[in-house]
Amino acid sequence: MKADGSECLCLILLLLHQTPVSRPERFQVLGPAAPVVAVAGEDVVLPCYLKPNISAEDMSVEWTRTHATDTLVHLYQEREIRNDNQNPSYRGRTALFPEELKRGNISLRLSSVRVSDEGEYTCLVQETDLYKDASIPLQVRAELFPRTHAGFVVVCVLFAVAAIVIAVLSFFQSKLKQKRGHPSEALEWETARRFAVDVTLDPDSAHLQLIVSEDGKQVKCGNTRQKLPDNPKRFDLALSVLGKEGFSSGRFYYEVGVREKTAWTLGVTKEKIDTKNNITRNPENGFWIMRLRNGTEYTAVDETDAPLSLGEKPRIVGVYVDYEMGQVSFYNVEAGSHIHSFTGYTFTEKLYPYLSPSSNENDRNVAPLIISPVRLTD
Numbered sequence: 001m002k003a004d005g006s007e008c009l010c011l012i013l014l015l016l017h018q019t020p021v022s023r024p025e026r027f028q029v030l031g032p033a034a035p036v037v038a039v040a041g042e043d044v045v046l047p048c049y050l051k052p053n054i055s056a057e058d059m060s061v062e063w064t065r066t067h068a069t070d071t072l073v074h075l076y077q078e079r080e081i082r083n084d085n086q087n088p089s090y091r092g093r094t095a096l097f098p099e100e101l102k103r104g105n106i107s108l109r110l111s112s113v114r115v116s117d118e119g120e121y122t123c124l125v126q127e128t129d130l131y132k133d134a135s136i137p138l139q140v141r142a143e144l145f146p147r148t149h150a151g152f153v154v155v156c157v158l159f160a161v162a163a164i165v166i167a168v169l170s171f172f173q174s175k176l177k178q179k180r181g182h183p184s185e186a187l188e189w190e191t192a193r194r195f196a197v198d199v200t201l202d203p204d205s206a207h208l209q210l211i212v213s214e215d216g217k218q219v220k221c222g223n224t225r226q227k228l229p230d231n232p233k234r235f236d237l238a239l240s241v242l243g244k245e246g247f248s249s250g251r252f253y254y255e256v257g258v259r260e261k262t263a264w265t266l267g268v269t270k271e272k273i274d275t276k277n278n279i280t281r282n283p284e285n286g287f288w289i290m291r292l293r294n295g296t297e298y299t300a301v302d303e304t305d306a307p308l309s310l311g312e313k314p315r316i317v318g319v320y321v322d323y324e325m326g327q328v329s330f331y332n333v334e335a336g337s338h339i340h341s342f343t344g345y346t347f348t349e350k351l352y353p354y355l356s357p358s359s360n361e362n363d364r365n366v367a368p369l370i371i372s373p374v375r376l377t378d
Protein backbone atom coordinates (compact mmCIF):
# COMPACT_ATOMS: atom_id res chain seq x y z
CA MET A 1 0.00 0.00 0.00
CA LYS A 2 1.29 3.46 -0.91
CA ALA A 3 0.61 6.30 1.49
CA ASP A 4 -0.39 9.57 -0.14
CA GLY A 5 0.08 13.03 1.47
CA SER A 6 -3.20 13.20 3.34
CA GLU A 7 -2.76 9.80 4.95
CA CYS A 8 0.69 10.83 6.21
CA LEU A 9 -0.73 14.03 7.70
CA CYS A 10 -3.44 12.08 9.48
CA LEU A 11 -0.89 9.70 10.95
CA ILE A 12 1.28 12.54 12.20
CA LEU A 13 -1.72 14.31 13.76
CA LEU A 14 -2.75 11.07 15.43
CA LEU A 15 0.74 10.58 16.89
CA LEU A 16 0.91 14.18 18.09
CA HIS A 17 -2.46 13.82 19.72
CA GLN A 18 -1.45 10.67 21.53
CA THR A 19 1.92 11.93 22.77
CA PRO A 20 0.69 13.53 26.03
CA VAL A 21 -1.21 10.40 26.94
CA SER A 22 1.67 8.04 26.40
CA ARG A 23 4.30 10.45 27.90
CA PRO A 24 5.78 8.92 31.05
CA GLU A 25 4.90 10.94 34.16
CA ARG A 26 7.80 13.09 35.18
CA PHE A 27 7.52 12.52 38.93
CA GLN A 28 5.58 11.00 41.79
CA VAL A 29 4.88 12.53 45.19
CA LEU A 30 5.61 10.31 48.18
CA GLY A 31 4.81 10.67 51.87
CA PRO A 32 6.03 8.66 54.87
CA ALA A 33 5.40 4.93 55.18
CA ALA A 34 3.86 5.28 58.65
CA PRO A 35 1.95 8.12 60.41
CA VAL A 36 4.16 10.86 61.84
CA VAL A 37 4.07 11.09 65.63
CA ALA A 38 4.76 14.43 67.32
CA VAL A 39 4.80 15.64 70.93
CA ALA A 40 2.73 18.74 71.72
CA GLY A 41 4.93 21.80 72.08
CA GLU A 42 7.78 20.41 70.02
CA ASP A 43 8.61 20.84 66.32
CA VAL A 44 7.96 18.16 63.71
CA VAL A 45 8.86 17.53 60.06
CA LEU A 46 6.07 16.21 57.84
CA PRO A 47 8.02 14.28 55.19
CA CYS A 48 7.09 14.56 51.52
CA TYR A 49 9.32 14.27 48.50
CA LEU A 50 9.42 13.84 44.73
CA LYS A 51 10.55 10.65 43.06
CA PRO A 52 12.84 10.91 41.13
CA ASN A 53 14.48 13.65 43.16
CA ILE A 54 14.09 16.46 40.58
CA SER A 55 13.96 20.10 41.69
CA ALA A 56 10.64 21.41 43.05
CA GLU A 57 11.86 25.02 43.06
CA ASP A 58 9.70 26.00 40.09
CA MET A 59 6.68 23.91 41.03
CA SER A 60 3.76 24.88 43.22
CA VAL A 61 3.70 23.07 46.58
CA GLU A 62 0.50 23.27 48.60
CA TRP A 63 0.11 21.79 52.09
CA THR A 64 -3.51 21.45 53.30
CA ARG A 65 -5.58 19.69 55.96
CA THR A 66 -7.35 16.84 54.17
CA HIS A 67 -10.79 16.72 55.81
CA ALA A 68 -11.45 20.19 57.14
CA THR A 69 -12.61 23.66 56.24
CA ASP A 70 -10.21 26.60 55.98
CA THR A 71 -7.56 24.10 55.10
CA LEU A 72 -4.51 25.97 53.78
CA VAL A 73 -1.45 25.18 55.88
CA HIS A 74 1.35 26.41 53.60
CA LEU A 75 1.60 27.52 49.96
CA TYR A 76 4.77 27.87 47.90
CA GLN A 77 4.19 29.21 44.38
CA GLU A 78 6.33 31.01 41.79
CA ARG A 79 9.30 30.71 44.14
CA GLU A 80 7.50 32.59 46.92
CA ILE A 81 5.62 31.83 50.10
CA ARG A 82 1.95 32.73 49.50
CA ASN A 83 0.37 32.41 52.92
CA ASP A 84 -2.26 35.16 52.68
CA ASN A 85 -5.09 32.61 52.92
CA GLN A 86 -3.37 30.39 55.45
CA ASN A 87 -5.50 28.98 58.28
CA PRO A 88 -4.64 31.44 61.11
CA SER A 89 -3.84 28.65 63.58
CA TYR A 90 -0.73 27.86 61.49
CA ARG A 91 0.49 31.47 61.26
CA GLY A 92 4.25 31.72 61.73
CA ARG A 93 4.59 27.98 62.41
CA THR A 94 5.19 26.53 58.95
CA ALA A 95 8.18 26.45 56.62
CA LEU A 96 9.59 24.38 53.78
CA PHE A 97 13.33 23.72 53.67
CA PRO A 98 14.50 26.10 50.90
CA GLU A 99 17.81 24.31 50.42
CA GLU A 100 16.06 20.95 50.08
CA LEU A 101 13.62 22.03 47.33
CA LYS A 102 16.18 21.53 44.59
CA ARG A 103 16.51 17.91 45.72
CA GLY A 104 12.75 17.41 45.42
CA ASN A 105 12.37 17.44 49.22
CA ILE A 106 9.16 19.36 49.96
CA SER A 107 8.86 18.35 53.62
CA LEU A 108 7.07 20.80 55.91
CA ARG A 109 8.52 22.01 59.21
CA LEU A 110 5.70 22.62 61.72
CA SER A 111 6.82 24.40 64.89
CA SER A 112 5.29 24.26 68.40
CA VAL A 113 2.89 21.44 67.54
CA ARG A 114 -0.60 21.70 69.07
CA VAL A 115 -3.03 18.89 69.87
CA SER A 116 -5.41 20.47 67.32
CA ASP A 117 -2.79 19.87 64.59
CA GLU A 118 -3.56 16.15 64.69
CA GLY A 119 -5.11 14.81 61.49
CA GLU A 120 -4.35 14.09 57.88
CA TYR A 121 -2.37 16.47 55.69
CA THR A 122 -2.16 16.60 51.91
CA CYS A 123 0.97 17.64 50.10
CA LEU A 124 -0.06 18.66 46.56
CA VAL A 125 2.47 19.40 43.86
CA GLN A 126 1.60 21.07 40.57
CA GLU A 127 3.79 21.45 37.53
CA THR A 128 1.95 22.98 34.56
CA ASP A 129 -0.89 20.49 33.93
CA LEU A 130 0.39 17.73 36.19
CA TYR A 131 -1.02 17.44 39.74
CA LYS A 132 0.28 14.84 42.22
CA ASP A 133 -0.34 14.48 45.90
CA ALA A 134 0.43 12.40 48.98
CA SER A 135 -1.25 12.03 52.37
CA ILE A 136 0.64 12.51 55.59
CA PRO A 137 -1.19 11.50 58.81
CA LEU A 138 -0.02 13.30 61.95
CA GLN A 139 -0.59 12.04 65.49
CA VAL A 140 0.02 14.41 68.39
CA ARG A 141 0.79 13.21 71.92
CA ALA A 142 0.03 15.44 74.89
CA GLU A 143 2.22 14.91 78.06
CA LEU A 144 1.79 11.53 79.14
CA PHE A 145 1.08 10.53 82.72
CA PRO A 146 1.57 6.92 83.83
CA ARG A 147 -1.61 5.31 85.17
CA THR A 148 -0.22 3.39 88.13
CA HIS A 149 0.18 4.94 91.56
CA ALA A 150 3.91 4.06 91.80
CA GLY A 151 4.53 5.60 88.42
CA PHE A 152 2.74 8.75 89.51
CA VAL A 153 4.91 9.06 92.64
CA VAL A 154 8.08 8.61 90.56
CA VAL A 155 6.95 11.32 88.15
CA CYS A 156 6.19 13.70 91.05
CA VAL A 157 9.61 13.14 92.59
CA LEU A 158 11.29 13.70 89.23
CA PHE A 159 9.36 16.93 88.74
CA ALA A 160 10.32 18.14 92.23
CA VAL A 161 14.01 17.37 91.62
CA ALA A 162 13.86 19.04 88.19
CA ALA A 163 12.22 22.12 89.71
CA ILE A 164 14.98 22.44 92.32
CA VAL A 165 17.72 22.00 89.70
CA ILE A 166 16.10 24.61 87.45
CA ALA A 167 15.74 27.06 90.35
CA VAL A 168 19.41 26.67 91.31
CA LEU A 169 20.58 26.93 87.70
CA SER A 170 18.51 30.00 86.93
CA PHE A 171 19.86 31.68 90.09
CA PHE A 172 23.42 31.20 88.86
CA GLN A 173 22.47 32.11 85.32
CA SER A 174 20.94 35.40 86.42
CA LYS A 175 24.19 36.15 88.27
CA LEU A 176 26.12 35.33 85.12
CA LYS A 177 23.80 37.37 82.93
CA GLN A 178 24.70 40.57 84.76
CA LYS A 179 28.27 40.02 83.63
CA ARG A 180 28.07 38.65 80.11
CA GLY A 181 24.79 37.74 78.43
CA HIS A 182 22.64 34.70 79.11
CA PRO A 183 24.48 31.47 78.14
CA SER A 184 21.69 30.33 75.83
CA GLU A 185 21.51 33.84 74.36
CA ALA A 186 25.23 33.71 73.68
CA LEU A 187 24.73 30.38 71.94
CA GLU A 188 21.78 31.73 69.93
CA TRP A 189 23.89 34.70 68.90
CA GLU A 190 26.87 32.49 67.94
CA THR A 191 24.50 30.52 65.71
CA ALA A 192 23.08 33.71 64.18
CA ARG A 193 26.60 34.94 63.33
CA ARG A 194 27.24 31.87 61.20
CA PHE A 195 24.76 33.38 58.72
CA ALA A 196 26.80 36.57 58.31
CA VAL A 197 26.51 38.26 54.91
CA ASP A 198 28.61 41.03 53.43
CA VAL A 199 26.35 44.10 53.40
CA THR A 200 27.10 46.97 51.00
CA LEU A 201 24.94 50.09 51.13
CA ASP A 202 22.99 51.21 48.08
CA PRO A 203 23.69 54.93 47.40
CA ASP A 204 20.66 55.07 45.05
CA SER A 205 18.39 54.46 48.04
CA ALA A 206 20.09 57.03 50.32
CA HIS A 207 18.35 60.24 51.41
CA LEU A 208 20.01 63.22 49.67
CA GLN A 209 21.49 64.45 52.95
CA LEU A 210 23.27 61.14 53.63
CA ILE A 211 26.86 60.54 52.57
CA VAL A 212 27.61 56.91 51.70
CA SER A 213 31.32 56.07 51.59
CA GLU A 214 32.89 54.96 48.31
CA ASP A 215 33.11 51.33 49.46
CA GLY A 216 29.47 51.34 50.64
CA LYS A 217 30.44 50.36 54.20
CA GLN A 218 29.74 53.66 56.01
CA VAL A 219 26.97 56.23 56.10
CA LYS A 220 26.76 59.58 57.86
CA CYS A 221 24.54 62.62 57.72
CA GLY A 222 25.88 65.69 55.92
CA ASN A 223 24.73 69.28 56.39
CA THR A 224 23.31 69.87 52.92
CA ARG A 225 21.22 67.97 50.39
CA GLN A 226 23.27 66.70 47.48
CA LYS A 227 22.02 67.13 43.93
CA LEU A 228 21.48 63.59 42.73
CA PRO A 229 18.93 62.01 40.38
CA ASP A 230 15.70 60.84 41.95
CA ASN A 231 14.53 57.25 41.73
CA PRO A 232 11.73 55.18 43.32
CA LYS A 233 14.11 53.61 45.87
CA ARG A 234 15.40 56.90 47.27
CA PHE A 235 14.14 57.93 50.72
CA ASP A 236 12.80 61.48 50.36
CA LEU A 237 11.96 62.15 54.01
CA ALA A 238 13.61 59.60 56.32
CA LEU A 239 17.42 59.92 56.70
CA SER A 240 17.79 56.30 55.63
CA VAL A 241 19.65 53.93 53.32
CA LEU A 242 19.19 50.27 52.34
CA GLY A 243 21.62 47.44 51.66
CA LYS A 244 22.15 46.64 47.99
CA GLU A 245 21.21 43.00 48.33
CA GLY A 246 17.84 41.65 49.52
CA PHE A 247 17.03 38.17 50.83
CA SER A 248 13.92 36.11 50.15
CA SER A 249 14.69 32.92 52.09
CA GLY A 250 16.93 31.37 54.70
CA ARG A 251 18.75 33.34 57.36
CA PHE A 252 21.09 36.33 57.28
CA TYR A 253 23.04 38.41 59.77
CA TYR A 254 25.06 41.63 59.75
CA GLU A 255 26.79 43.89 62.27
CA VAL A 256 26.89 47.67 62.48
CA GLY A 257 29.26 49.80 64.58
CA VAL A 258 27.18 52.50 66.30
CA ARG A 259 29.97 53.51 68.74
CA GLU A 260 29.16 56.61 70.79
CA LYS A 261 26.38 57.86 68.53
CA THR A 262 23.40 59.31 70.38
CA ALA A 263 20.77 58.42 67.78
CA TRP A 264 20.42 55.76 65.07
CA THR A 265 17.95 53.27 63.61
CA LEU A 266 18.75 49.75 62.37
CA GLY A 267 16.91 46.71 61.08
CA VAL A 268 15.33 45.42 57.89
CA THR A 269 12.57 46.47 55.49
CA LYS A 270 10.54 44.64 52.92
CA GLU A 271 11.12 45.39 49.24
CA LYS A 272 8.01 47.44 48.49
CA ILE A 273 7.99 50.28 51.00
CA ASP A 274 6.79 53.85 50.73
CA THR A 275 10.00 55.92 50.45
CA LYS A 276 8.28 59.14 49.43
CA ASN A 277 5.78 59.87 52.20
CA ASN A 278 5.92 60.31 55.92
CA ILE A 279 4.86 56.89 57.18
CA THR A 280 5.32 55.14 60.51
CA ARG A 281 8.27 52.83 60.19
CA ASN A 282 6.70 49.79 61.86
CA PRO A 283 6.12 46.12 60.89
CA GLU A 284 2.69 46.93 59.45
CA ASN A 285 4.40 49.19 56.90
CA GLY A 286 7.24 46.72 56.29
CA PHE A 287 9.88 47.96 58.77
CA TRP A 288 11.31 45.75 61.54
CA ILE A 289 13.62 48.16 63.32
CA MET A 290 15.04 49.30 66.64
CA ARG A 291 16.35 52.75 67.39
CA LEU A 292 18.24 54.93 69.84
CA ARG A 293 17.20 58.49 70.65
CA ASN A 294 18.73 61.07 73.03
CA GLY A 295 21.70 58.89 73.88
CA THR A 296 19.84 56.45 76.15
CA GLU A 297 16.32 55.77 74.86
CA TYR A 298 16.20 52.43 73.02
CA THR A 299 12.93 51.37 71.37
CA ALA A 300 11.74 48.40 69.33
CA VAL A 301 9.31 49.95 66.90
CA ASP A 302 5.97 48.12 66.89
CA GLU A 303 2.38 48.79 68.03
CA THR A 304 3.51 49.31 71.61
CA ASP A 305 6.82 51.12 70.95
CA ALA A 306 7.99 49.47 74.15
CA PRO A 307 11.16 51.03 75.55
CA LEU A 308 14.01 48.51 75.80
CA SER A 309 15.98 48.53 79.01
CA LEU A 310 19.55 47.58 78.14
CA GLY A 311 22.15 46.86 80.79
CA GLU A 312 24.94 48.17 78.64
CA LYS A 313 25.07 50.61 75.74
CA PRO A 314 25.80 48.48 72.65
CA ARG A 315 28.70 49.77 70.53
CA ILE A 316 28.22 47.16 67.81
CA VAL A 317 24.72 45.88 67.01
CA GLY A 318 24.04 42.53 65.28
CA VAL A 319 20.89 42.18 63.17
CA TYR A 320 19.62 38.65 62.41
CA VAL A 321 16.76 37.46 60.19
CA ASP A 322 15.23 33.97 59.95
CA TYR A 323 12.98 34.42 56.90
CA GLU A 324 10.95 31.23 57.23
CA MET A 325 10.46 31.65 61.00
CA GLY A 326 9.34 35.28 60.50
CA GLN A 327 11.92 36.50 63.02
CA VAL A 328 14.13 39.62 63.24
CA SER A 329 16.51 39.83 66.23
CA PHE A 330 19.01 42.35 67.58
CA TYR A 331 22.15 41.57 69.61
CA ASN A 332 24.77 43.48 71.56
CA VAL A 333 27.88 42.08 69.85
CA GLU A 334 30.50 42.96 72.45
CA ALA A 335 28.40 41.60 75.32
CA GLY A 336 27.14 38.62 73.29
CA SER A 337 23.63 39.32 74.56
CA HIS A 338 20.18 39.46 73.03
CA ILE A 339 18.44 42.86 72.79
CA HIS A 340 15.09 42.25 71.13
CA SER A 341 13.25 39.94 68.71
CA PHE A 342 10.29 40.49 66.43
CA THR A 343 8.71 37.05 66.01
CA GLY A 344 5.81 35.31 64.31
CA TYR A 345 5.69 37.43 61.16
CA THR A 346 5.11 36.02 57.67
CA PHE A 347 7.50 37.51 55.17
CA THR A 348 6.40 37.49 51.55
CA GLU A 349 8.84 39.94 49.95
CA LYS A 350 12.60 40.28 49.87
CA LEU A 351 14.05 41.83 53.04
CA TYR A 352 16.77 44.50 52.88
CA PRO A 353 19.18 45.77 55.57
CA TYR A 354 18.03 49.21 56.74
CA LEU A 355 20.26 51.86 58.37
CA SER A 356 19.66 55.41 59.53
CA PRO A 357 22.46 57.45 61.15
CA SER A 358 19.86 60.10 62.19
CA SER A 359 20.50 63.82 62.04
CA ASN A 360 23.71 65.41 63.31
CA GLU A 361 22.11 67.04 66.37
CA ASN A 362 24.55 70.00 66.37
CA ASP A 363 27.52 67.72 65.65
CA ARG A 364 26.86 65.51 68.67
CA ASN A 365 25.72 62.66 66.43
CA VAL A 366 27.97 63.26 63.43
CA ALA A 367 29.83 59.91 63.58
CA PRO A 368 29.07 57.43 60.78
CA LEU A 369 27.35 54.05 61.09
CA ILE A 370 29.90 51.47 59.97
CA ILE A 371 29.17 47.98 58.62
CA SER A 372 31.65 45.85 60.53
CA PRO A 373 33.02 42.62 59.06
CA VAL A 374 31.84 39.64 61.14
CA ARG A 375 34.81 37.80 62.65
CA LEU A 376 33.99 34.27 63.75
CA THR A 377 35.98 32.95 66.69
CA ASP A 378 37.23 29.33 66.43
Ligand SMILES: *[C@@H]1O[C@H](CO)[C@@H](O)[C@H](O)[C@H]1NC(C)=O
Nearest residue numbers: 052053054055102103104105
Ligand atom coordinates in the same frame (compact mmCIF):
# COMPACT_ATOMS: atom_id res chain seq x y z
C1 LIG B 1 19.13 11.95 43.74
O1 LIG B 1 19.07 10.55 43.90
C2 LIG B 1 20.20 9.86 43.39
C3 LIG B 1 19.95 8.37 43.47
O2 LIG B 1 19.17 8.05 44.59
C4 LIG B 1 21.44 10.30 44.19
O3 LIG B 1 22.59 9.64 43.72
C5 LIG B 1 21.61 11.79 44.04
O4 LIG B 1 22.69 12.24 44.85
C6 LIG B 1 20.34 12.53 44.46
N1 LIG B 1 20.49 13.93 44.12
C7 LIG B 1 20.35 14.90 45.02
C8 LIG B 1 20.53 16.30 44.50
O5 LIG B 1 20.07 14.68 46.18
Ligand SMILES: *[C@@H]1O[C@H](CO)[C@@H](O)[C@H](O)[C@H]1NC(C)=O
Nearest residue numbers: 045047049097100105106107
Ligand atom coordinates in the same frame (compact mmCIF):
# COMPACT_ATOMS: atom_id res chain seq x y z
C1 LIG C 1 14.10 16.56 53.77
O1 LIG C 1 14.73 17.60 54.51
C2 LIG C 1 14.56 17.49 55.91
C3 LIG C 1 15.22 18.70 56.54
O2 LIG C 1 16.55 18.86 56.15
C4 LIG C 1 15.16 16.17 56.41
O3 LIG C 1 14.92 16.06 57.80
C5 LIG C 1 14.54 15.02 55.67
O4 LIG C 1 15.18 13.80 56.05
C6 LIG C 1 14.65 15.20 54.17
N1 LIG C 1 13.95 14.13 53.48
C7 LIG C 1 14.46 13.47 52.46
C8 LIG C 1 13.58 12.42 51.87
O5 LIG C 1 15.59 13.71 52.02
